[in-house]
Amino acid sequence: MPPFDQLRFQLLRGARADAALALGTFALVAVAEVQLLRSAGGSTPSLVVSWLLIAAVCAALLLRRRYPVAVGWFTALATGGYHLLSETDGPLVVVPIVALYAIAAHGRLQAAVAIAAAMVIGMSAGTFAGSSDIGGTAVFMLAGWLVAVVALGTVRHGRAAYAEEEARLRATEERLRIARELHDVIGHNVSMINVQAGAALHRLNKDPAQAEEALGAIKAGSRETLRELRATLGVLRRVDEEAPTAPAPGLARVEELAASAKPAGLTVRIERTGAERPLPAPVDLAAYRIVQESxxxxxxxxxxxxxxxxxxxxxxxxxxxxxxxxxxxxAGPVLAGDGSGIAGMTERARTLGGELAAGARPEGGFAVRARLPYGATGQPMEESDR
Structure with a gap:
């Protein structure tokens, strides 16, 4: 069974909610009208007009979502006519107040203010005309209610707009994160496959043994690319699959990166200094991806x-x-950020509160340097763990 909060919010949405609101309002006004008629009486034509106006005003609430401004003006004017024609002072004014809240909640502040002002002016005109049922206190109380209702509707609209914008920003951030992850996962392996395929083609006739080694590396790289792609898509689909058996990308697999780069003609030397420690998962992944992209x-x-x-x-x-x-x-234009390589690495470092710099070295070659703060979870490893 759904939680109570879920049921409550479901009841306040859609056409059923509008129908329930219209019927509930009609029942409330009808009960009050019957009680007032018993004490005040009234002529038959006046009763017919009063009930017709009550039914029309309450029925208009069914269209408050589709035509909020039109419903607001209709209920305000019809309620004014009801109070002029009816011999009783029924609580029908609650209907235009509900419609006014709906207008403000839709973000139509100017229309809500105009309708509220028209209602106050109309009641004030009744006061100046000498109506015994309307006094200065009633006008003041109505103005206070209308201001409160418009303010509540405006706050509701602001909260809804803020929540929508926040959801849009979260979706954008998630889309960029997924794009960056896919670029790092696929871009590295496909680039290596491209380099190794060129080397194999070049050595095919001159050195078949080296060409065969490059083709083997291409096969292994393509298999790894497919595995990581399936894992990434599985996470996006939220499919209940078996847990992956391969270790997660991290510095523990940096030697694998060095080995995979060897068939492409790279000799990679890895040097570790300082007290090694288990890194937080985001830092470990970011360091791995930076080395991979480099x-x-x-x-x-x-x-x-x-x-x-x-x-x-x-x-x-x-x-x-x-x-x-x-x-x-x-290689400047390619490495400087026209693609998503250096830009993606820089974004990873900044997301963790660190920084990354990349550029040509004075003595020749290219260098990528980054610092990645641990946060509050990085602790030195024990000697046995090392």
């Missing part, structure tokens, strides 16, 4: 042969650098 750029764009990866585990942050001996600035 190796991709070195192989595909930089024309590098040697790459040095340095990981320094500080007390409060991880500092990493990836330096190669490639063309450096020669």
């Amino acid at each position: 190796l991709t750029n070195a192989a595909k764009h930089g024309g590098a042969g040697r790459v040095s990866v340095r990981l320094h585990f500080g007390d409060e942050e991880l500092a990493l650098s990836v330096e190669d001996d490639g063309r450096g600035a020669a």
Whole structure:
């Protein structure tokens, strides 16, 4: 059975909610009207007109969502006519107040203010005309109610707009995160496959053994790409599948990255300094993706042969650098952010409160340097864990 809160919010939505509101309002006004008629009496034509106006005003609430402004004006004018023609002072004024709230909740503030002003002016005119049923106190109380109703409707509209904008921002952030993750997952492996395919084609006749090694690396890389793609799509679909058996991307798999780059002609050296510690999952993933993207750029764009990866585990942050001996600035437009490589790495670092810098080295080649704060979860590893 759904929770009570869910049932309550479901009852307040849709055409059924409008029908329930219209019938409930009609029942309330009818009961009050009958009680007033018993004490005041009245002529038959006056009674017929009064009941027709009551039915029309309450029925108009059925259209308050589709035509809020028109319903507001109709209920306000019809209620005014009811009070002029009827010999009793029934509570029909509650209907235009409900319609006024709906107008303000739809964001039509100017229309709500205009209708409220017309109602106050109409009641004030009745006071000046000498109506015994209307006094200055009644006008003042009505004006206060109308101001409160318009204010409540405006607040409701503001909250709904804020919630909608917040949901839109969350969706945009999630879409960018997914795009960045897919770029890092697929871009690295596909780039390596492209480089290795070119090497295999070049060596096919000259050195069949090396060509065969490159083709084997292409097969392994494509299999890894398919596995990670299925895992990512499985998360997006929220499919109940078996837990993945391969370890999650992190610095524990950085040696695999180095091995996968070897068939592409890269010799990768990894250097670790400082007190190693289990990293928070976002930091571990970001460091892995930064190294991965840097190796991709070195192989595909930089024309590098040697790459040095340095990981320094500080007390409060991880500092990493990836330096190669490639063309450096020669690959500028591709590496500077026209694509999503450097931009994606920079965004990852900033999301964690860190920073990333990338550019050509004075002595030649290209360097990517980043620092990633641990946050509150990174603790030094024990010697046995190491």
